[in-house]
Amino acid sequence: MNYTSPFWLPGGHLQTIWAALYARRGHGPRPQFRRERWDTPDGDFIDVDWLQDAPGQTLLVLFHGLEGSSESQYAQAFAGFARQQGLAYAVPHFRGCSGELNRAPRAYHSGDWQEIDWILRQLRSRHPGPIVALGISLGGNALLRWAAELGDAAASVVSAVASVCSPLDLAAGGHAIGRGFNRQVYTRMFLRSMKPKALAKWHQHPGLFDREALLRTRDLYEFDNLFTAPLHGFKSTDDYWARASAKPHLHRIRIPALALNARNDPFVPAGSLPRPGEVGQWVTLWQPAQGGHVGFPAGRWPGHVCSMPEAVGTWLLQAAGLKEQAHG
Structure with a gap:
């Protein structure tokens, strides 16, 4: 990702805070989600927000970050990308993050790859088209942890995965x-x-x-x-x-995977980021100098947060061999 921050937003803190609070989240109308509630095997529930869903479409799945939801700026921005590309789009909420307290004596955590597995398999059983998945911050660490745990078997569930600003060394x-x-x-x-x-x-x-x-x-x-x-x-x-932490397991991933981390992320020290020799041939590392934590604001004042979703979403579709289909 060739990212250059606007001259009026220097530094990781400004790029993080401005993107979350003030930058435009999309160029079109605000996404209108449809919510589904799924009962879990342990007597709990999760809520999944859908932008659109058709059996033949490619499905883009977003796992949010710590205390995030479909209302987060990045979820809204990826909704715009999905709408532009004609993709189905789903945002599963980790337990307790959809606005209602979950039932079980548990919540969610950065390594919750078993929950990721259950959610993705539910989506696979319901959606016959191709699936690509990405995770933001906490959600990205859990998603890459899932891909590493499943190894070759991950390919039967999704075609490609990506993490954005994830603390892979927790x-x-x-x-x-x-x-x-x-x-x-x-x-x-x-x-x-x-x-x-x-x-x-x-x-x-x-x-x-x-x-x-x-x-x-x-x-x-x-x-x-x-x-x-x-x-x-x-x-x-x-x-x-x-x-x-996903970092020690990245070499076990056997599907196309992207790890995007800005080197000025206030939450994720640059020295902790994985190096090419630590990840194996299936993992692509993007580590631009600027961007902050899930920031990457772009454009003229007041800026927008659409550039990162476009770059990551395009990579996912290309890595999965779906780019032509998405446009067609």
């Missing part, structure tokens, strides 16, 4: 977001929604974790140690970050 990303400006701005932003959800989960399942200790948490390391890790079978935050 420890490096987790420590980075817990320091300095990141801690004051981004950590507080995430905890503002994550802690109330966790407390609602405690009321739903009293005694699930140490409520008073969670109220005192001030960063994601502490939160993951008390909530995310134990609820999902990990011994601690360190165990969770080590076992859930």
